[in-house]
Amino acid sequence: MDTVVLARALFGSSMAFHIIFATLGVGVPFMVVFAEVLYQITKNNHYAILAKRWTKGFAIILGVAIPSGTLVGVMLSLLFPGFMEIVGQVIALPFQVEIWAFLLEALFMSIYVYAADRLSPTMRIISVFFVALGASASAVLITDAHAWMNTPRGFDLVDDQVVNVDPIAAILSPSFFTTSSHVLLSAYMTGSFVIVSLAAYKLLKRGKTKEERDYHYRSLKLGLMLGGIFSLLTAVNGHATAQMLHAYNPEKLAAAEGLFETTSHAPLAVFGIVDPVAQEIRGGIEIPWALSFLAGNSFDTVVRGLNEWPEELWPPLYIHTLFNLMVVIGMVLIGLSFGALAWRYILRKELPRWFLRILVCSGALSLIGIETGWIFSCSGRQPWTIYRMQLTSEAATKTNNLGFLFVLFITIYAVLLVLTAFVLRLYFKRHPVAKDLTTTRMDILEQDGVETNG
Amino acid sequence: MDDPTIAILLVWALLFVYSILGSIDFGAGFWGMLLGRGEASNAGALANRFLSPTWEVTNTFLVLVVVALVGFFPFAVSILGTALLLPVGLVLFLLLIRSSFMVYAYSARKYGRLLSIVSGATGLLIPGLLISVLPISLGGFIDLEGGVPKLYFGRLLASPTLWAHLGFGLSSELFLSSLFLADYSRESRDTSAYLLYRKIALWLGPFTLFFAVVATYTMVPNARWIVTGIETNLAWFIFSIVAFIIGYCTLLWANTDGRSGLPRVAFTAIIVQYALASIGYGLAHLPYLIHPYLTIQEGFTNPNQFQALLIAYAAGILILGPAFYYFWKLFLKDKRYLRHE
Numbered sequence: 001m002d003t004v005v006l007a008r009a010l011f012g013s014s015m016a017f018h019i020i021f022a023t024l025g026v027g028v029p030f031m032v033v034f035a036e037v038l039y040q041i042t043k044n045n046h047y048a049i050l051a052k053r054w055t056k057g058f059a060i061i062l063g064v065a066i067p068s069g070t071l072v073g074v075m076l077s078l079l080f081p082g083f084m085e086i087v088g089q090v091i092a093l094p095f096q097v098e099i100w101a102f103l104l105e106a107l108f109m110s111i112y113v114y115a116a117d118r119l120s121p122t123m124r125i126i127s128v129f130f131v132a133l134g135a136s137a138s139a140v141l142i143t144d145a146h147a148w149m150n151t152p153r154g155f156d157l158v159d160d161q162v163v164n165v166d167p168i169a170a171i172l173s174p175s176f177f178t179t180s181s182h183v184l185l186s187a188y189m190t191g192s193f194v195i196v197s198l199a200a201y202k203l204l205k206r207g208k209t210k211e212e213r214d215y216h217y218r219s220l221k222l223g224l225m226l227g228g229i230f231s232l233l234t235a236v237n238g239h240a241t242a243q244m245l246h247a248y249n250p251e252k253l254a255a256a257e258g259l260f261e262t263t264s265h266a267p268l269a270v271f272g273i274v275d276p277v278a279q280e281i282r283g284g285i286e287i288p289w290a291l292s293f294l295a296g297n298s299f300d301t302v303v304r305g306l307n308e309w310p311e312e313l314w315p316p317l318y319i320h321t322l323f324n325l326m327v328v329i330g331m332v333l334i335g336l337s338f339g340a341l342a343w344r345y346i347l348r349k350e351l352p353r354w355f356l357r358i359l360v361c362s363g364a365l366s367l368i369g370i371e372t373g374w375i376f377s378c379s380g381r382q383p384w385t386i387y388r389m390q391l392t393s394e395a396a397t398k399t400n401n402l403g404f405l406f407v408l409f410i411t412i413y414a415v416l417l418v419l420t421a422f423v424l425r426l427y428f429k430r431h432p433v434a435k436d437l438t439t440t441r442m443d444i445l446e447q448d449g450v451e452t453n454g
Numbered sequence: 455m456d457d458p459t460i461a462i463l464l465v466w467a468l469l470f471v472y473s474i475l476g477s478i479d480f481g482a483g484f485w486g487m488l489l490g491r492g493e494a495s496n497a498g499a500l501a502n503r504f505l506s507p508t509w510e511v512t513n514t515f516l517v518l519v520v521v522a523l524v525g526f527f528p529f530a531v532s533i534l535g536t537a538l539l540l541p542v543g544l545v546l547f548l549l550l551i552r553s554s555f556m557v558y559a560y561s562a563r564k565y566g567r568l569l570s571i572v573s574g575a576t577g578l579l580i581p582g583l584l585i586s587v588l589p590i591s592l593g594g595f596i597d598l599e600g601g602v603p604k605l606y607f608g609r610l611l612a613s614p615t616l617w618a619h620l621g622f623g624l625s626s627e628l629f630l631s632s633l634f635l636a637d638y639s640r641e642s643r644d645t646s647a648y649l650l651y652r653k654i655a656l657w658l659g660p661f662t663l664f665f666a667v668v669a670t671y672t673m674v675p676n677a678r679w680i681v682t683g684i685e686t687n688l689a690w691f692i693f694s695i696v697a698f699i700i701g702y703c704t705l706l707w708a709n710t711d712g713r714s715g716l717p718r719v720a721f722t723a724i725i726v727q728y729a730l731a732s733i734g735y736g737l738a739h740l741p742y743l744i745h746p747y748l749t750i751q752e753g754f755t756n757p758n759q760f761q762a763l764l765i766a767y768a769a770g771i772l773i774l775g776p777a778f779y780y781f782w783k784l785f786l787k788d789k790r791y792l793r794h795e
Contacts, residue, residue: 056561063557066513067550073517074546077524081535088528089755093762096525099518100770106514107774107781110507115784115791130777167762397536398602405543412547416554427561 007079007396010406011072012378016371017413018072021065023370026139026184027191028058029132034222036125046215049436050222051128054195056431057424059113064420066106079402083385083395089162090155091148091170098141105134139187140180144171146377147179151248152386174248178240179377185234186373190366192227193333195219197363200356202433211437220359221344227362228337235330239294246295249387250304252380255315256323257291258284259305266291266303271324274317279307281320315380322376329369336362458754461526462740464767468522470732472515474630474725476584479505479512480577481631483556487574489650490567497639497647503792504638506560507785513553525763527753530743537596537603537744538587545583552576578624585623589615593745594676603747615672622665626728629658633705633724637717642792652705652715659702663695666731679745683738690734697727 032054039047073095077084087095108130111119119127148154154170155162199220203213245253253259258274258281259266268291272284292301306314340359344351351359381387385395455463482501489498524531552573559569590596595610596603610616636651673681684691701723704716741749754760785791 060557060561062510064550064554066510067553070513070517071546071550074520074542077520077531077535078539078542079535081532084524084535085528085532088524088526088531089759092521092525092528092755092759093766095521096763096766097770099514099521100766100774102517103511103514103774104777106510107777109510111781111784114507115788118784118788118790162756165756165758167759397539399536399539399604401540405539405547408543408547412550416550419558420554423558423562426564430563 003398003400003402004393004396006402006406008392010402010409011075011079012375013410013413014068014072014075015374015378017417018065018068019370019374020367021061021068022139023187023190023367024061024194025058025065026132026135026187027189027194028054028061029128029135030188031191031195031222031226032058032128033125033132034226036128038222040121040125044218045437046218049215049433050219053428053431053433053436055113055128056427059109060420060424060427062109064416069102079397080385080395081397083390086155086162086386086390087145090152090165090167091145093167093171094141094144098138101134101137101141103134105131105138108134136184136187139183143180143183144173144176147175148173149386150179150377150381151175152389157389175241175244178237178244182234182237182241182373185230185237186366186370189227189230189234189333190363190370192223192230193337193366194363195223196227196337197360199223200359200362203351204353204356204360209434212434215433215437221341224337224341227333228341231330231333231337235334238327238330242294243296246301246303249381251306251309251313252315252319253295254304254306254308255317255319255380256376257303258317258320259291259303260307261305262302262308263305264292264300264302265289266295266301268294269320270328271321274320276311276317313383315382319376319380322372322379325372326369326376329365329372333362333365333369457757457760458750461754461760462736462743462750465519465522465526466732466736468515468519470729472512472519473581473584474728475512475515477581477627477630478634479509479631480552480580481627482635483509483552483577484574484628485631485635485651485654487570490570495646495650496644497635497650500639500642500644500647501635504635504785505556507781509553509556511781513549516549525759526755527743527750528755530748530753533596533598533603533744533748534587534591537590537605540605540607541583541586541590545580548576548580548583552580578627581627582620582623585619586610586616589613589619589673589677591739591742591744592673592677592680594674596744596747598747613672613674615669615674615677618665618669618672622662622669625658625661625665629655629662630724630728632658633717633721636705636715637721638786638792640717641786648717649714652717655720656702656705659698659705663698677745680738684734687734687737690730690737694727694730694734697723697730701727 032051035047035051035054038044039051108127112124112127112131116124148170151173152170153173154166154168156164199216202208202216203220208216242253245256255274257266258269258272260279265288267286267288269281269284269286272281275282289299291303292299295301295303336358340351340355343349343355383391383393385392482505486498486501486505489495489501523534555569555573555576559566559573562569590605590610595606595613597606598604632651632654636648636655639645639648639651670681670684701720704723705720707714707716741751743750743753755763
């Protein structure tokens with residue numbers, strides 16, 4: 001493999017690894033805020049226990065999220081020095097401010113976890129609110145840099161030199177608001193569905209006491225409600241994102257939909273494989289006129305096809321599949337959450353075991369949706385690193401010994417994925433919820449302070 | 455002062471803060487592992503108690519240094535990023551293992567011992583590797599071949615100055631962390647832990663000075679310019695040694711009531727010692743970022759970006775200042791946390 005491909009592979013796998021933990025790191029504290037607030041309103045002990053247990057899981061996840069975030073941040077400079085040279089001159093600000101958000105999260109995370117027994121209820125909520133705020137702000141700021149790569153603004157390139165820098169214009173690039181809300185909403189959605197998965201899994205186990213089942217149902221309900229709301233919002237916002245592609249990254253939309261000829265009344269293709277030789281989609285389902293409507297809210301919107309650009313500037317055509325997976329997963333999740341809520345709270349019936357089994361998968365599905373979405377967005381920008389400004393081949397490192405690092409990092413990612421799952425499982429096995437349900441609120445806090453304390 | 459000088463001052467200050475925080479952090483991880491559980495002394499548990507709430511914050515400073523460098527000196531990144539791929543790549547690899555295993559160790563008690571050994575040992579190596587950036591930036595190990603920087607890793611490994619730098623990084627890490635933990639133990643009123651850390655610090659102190667001198671006088675021929683620079687800025691280093699002597703003596707100090715040493719004074723003096731030496735070293739290093747390829751003027755960003763970054767820094771300090779104060783009060787000052795009441 002040549003160096004550019006290897007650099008992309010190494011950075012791509014690092015991001016794919018980090019994004020799992022980063023997304024949960026945004027989604028889970030958001031859920032904890034809800035549990036804490038609900039506890040203060042209802043005074044129901046279950047919410048306090050939920051907050052405590054989610055926080056513990058979150059703390060373990062942060063143990064990987066923080067160093068892996070450090071890793072991708074620094075690796076960017078190592079693997080794409082040409083890119084970072086422009087980043088530093090044009091869009092350094094969100095990276096810098098992201099550190100403040102990161103610090104805010106880290107400071108209040110420690111305060112929330114390790115000073116739990118010394119905080120007043122108000123201070124507890126404020127602390128966990130700042131944790132969630134810091135995490136969400138980090139996500140928005142980093143996505144800002146990503147949005148700028150897709151729709152670069154705030155500078156000109158003259159003879160390979162960066163001139164006329166306007167940092168504010170770079171920050172407020174056209175895709176900033178849609179893209180960052182997409183990332184944020186989908187992270188909240190993922191946090192919710194991970195909770196749904198865990199609760200559904202526990203409810204499938206037989207021989208639980210009534211109290212335990214109540215507890216898990218409470219968690220399931222909270223997850224389903226938030227999951228339903230956020231999957232719906234993600235979809236609405238996804239529509240805006242597609243229109244943004246139509247306006248600013250037409251090649252990406254054309255490749256995502258396998259559209260070769262520019263046309264009005266363009267069809268939307270679901271699944272199938274894009275065949276560049278025959279210039280069509282093989283084996284997919286076509287919904288007539290739908291793409292035009294999606295792109296511009298009217299059937300006679302003209303959507304530009306791939307043939308408008310030279311072939312070497314086409315994004316890879318496999319992004320069609322990634323795009324489909326992301327969208328279909330999003331739709332399935334909306335259906336699942338509203339279906340389950342209607343079943344239980346409108347029809348007032350127990351959720352059958354087969355339904356619970358499907359719900360167990362919702363967390364993993366969410367994460368797959370996140371992964372495919374990121375890979376779609378980044379691969380779909382190729383061959384550019386900064387859209388129509390810098391090719392990836394210009395951005396990547398010229399060093400040759402990447403193979404060794406690639407093997408090293410892939411190995412450690414695999415090991416850490418397995419170990420994290422193992423540690424989470426071990427911890428919650430040794431601290432079953434049944435034990436928490438029999439202790440009082442103050443004891444819960446005290447255990448928290450001591451247990452994590454070496 | 456011109457803009458690039460202000461910028462390098464800021465980056466240098468952040469680097470200094472991280473090198474102190476990082477040394478204490480990784481060092482505390484090592485002591486926590488070595489003096490572990492089930493010993494007569496509480497010293498290991500104390501190190502862990504300090505570490506649990508602080509490691510995330512310390513880690514953030516590492517990213518801060520890199521981001522500040524990218525923002526203020528984007529042209530340095532394209533050279534450094536390429537040249538440092540291997541050493542910094544290894545640091546990242548170790549850092550990932552170190553932090554995740556530390557958190558695993560807290561959560562999976564059954565395997566706690568094994569996990570904390572992995573975490574403590576990997577953490578021990580990180581500051582040493584990080585400090586290898588210094589000799590690389592001095593020249594003699596990088597070549598620009600057709601504009602592409604190339605690091606001679608073999609030549610670097612074979613050079614005595616690298617090993618002297620590693621020795622300095624390692625001994626400083628262990629010295630600073632033991633001194634800090636001595637003060638922390640005193641604050642926690644744990645006499646046996648205090649005496650243990652004080653003894654360790656007394657042993658290690660002279661080694662840091664020894665390695666600092668050896669590192670300076672083993673510089674490769676291409677880096678002789680820095681030795682000349684150090685000699686012209688000698689005053690800073692003399693004051694630095696004076697600060698060391700003050701710090702060391704206050705640690706030895708025996709009170710009439712049998713309580714020996716003034717760890718708070720000693721720690722402060724040693725920080726002053728490192729600060730003075732850093733200023734002297736930084737002055738000697740100027741105007742080069744990477745000798746002889748890049749000066750701070752050549753590496754500097756545009757004025758618009760510079761202004762925007764300064765505003766971001768001002769805003770950041772305003773927002774985070776109170777948060778840091780609250781954090782410090784809860785974990786480094788509150789008797790209930792320190793004494794585990």
